[in-house]
Amino acid sequence: AQSVAQPEDQVNVAEGNPLTVKCTYSVSGNPYLFWYVQYPNRGLQFLLKYITGDNLVKGSYGFEAEFNKSQTSFHLKKPSALVSDSALYFCAVRGFYLYNFNKFYFGSGTKLNVKP
Amino acid sequence: DTAVSQTPKYLVTQMGNDKSIKCEQNLGHDTMYWYKQDSKKFLKIMFSYNNKELIINETVPNRFSPKSPDKAHLNLHINSLELGDSAVYFCASSLRTGLAGVRNEQFFGPGTRLTVL
Numbered sequence: 001a002q003s004v005a006q007p008e009d010q011v012n013v014a015e016g017n018p019l020t021v022k023c024t025y026s027v028s029g030n031p032y033l034f035w036y037v038q039y040p041n042r043g044l045q046f047l048l049k050y051i052t053g054d055n056l057v058k059g060s061y062g063f064e065a066e067f068n069k070s071q072t073s074f075h076l077k078k079p080s081a082l083v084s085d086s087a088l089y090f091c092a093v094r095g096f097y098l099y100n101f102n103k104f105y106f107g108s109g110t111k112l113n114v115k116p
Numbered sequence: 117d118t119a120v121s122q123t124p125k126y127l128v129t130q131m132g133n134d135k136s137i138k139c140e141q142n143l144g145h146d147t148m149y150w151y152k153q154d155s156k157k158f159l160k161i162m163f164s165y166n167n168k169e170l171i172i173n174e175t176v177p178n179r180f181s182p183k184s185p186d187k188a189h190l191n192l193h194i195n196s197l198e199l200g201d202s203a204v205y206f207c208a209s210s211l212r213t214g215l216a217g218v219r220n221e222q223f224f225g226p227g228t229r230l231t232v233l
Contacts, residue, residue, distance in 0.1 A: 032219070038157075043224035043227050046222070051218070090159065106158075108158055
């Protein structure tokens with residue numbers, strides 16, 4: 001079965017420093033991976049996705065993610081964090097088999113706190 | 117302008133009541149979803165419709181009944197509400213299912229916070 005894991009419930013970083021939010025996946029075959037952000041009392045917003053091709057994917061708001069097949073990881077990164085990046089971040093993987101192709105499996109979420 | 121909208125935003129009701137949540141998308145998508153987000157922020161898919169046809173039906177009590185009058189709308193009706201139904205319910209949509217839609221992300225509504233007293 002497909003799944004993603006976000007090992008950190010919370011990540012704290014100082015404004016201006018680089019940030020990384022971790023995600024590992026478990027998928028048979030090539031994964032379709034996504035990152036979403038949820039601001040307080042809001043719905044999830046799409047940030048970026050990896051389908052195929054270049055392992056470094058660039059997305060919205062200066063975020064990027066690196067797909068690493070050997071480590072089965074898809075970590076979200078940003079070179080310089082902003083206080084406004086503070087939010088809840090979700091990694092997701094799309095189902096691979098015919099029976100679950102239309103499903104997205106979400107991680108448990110990582111709360112990012114960026115301190116001034 | 118809103119891509120995926122839900123009404124109401126907040127819903128406070130008594131145990132045993134019946135309530136509905138409505139969702140509409142103006143993105144021209146053909147697939148819509150209902151998710152439940154619990155107090156620990158964990159997201160669980162409940163249902164999905166493609167062109168008015170139910171394609172995902174997770175292990176959800178049959179007190180929950182989705183209805184899709186057309187591909188732009190997906191409503192959720194809940195009978196005999198229980199305390200454990202308190203959560204935030206998100207509607208989402210995406211374009212095309214199956215192999216053709218594998219690259220497409222989901223777009224989420226703002227959520228409906230349901231509180232059962």
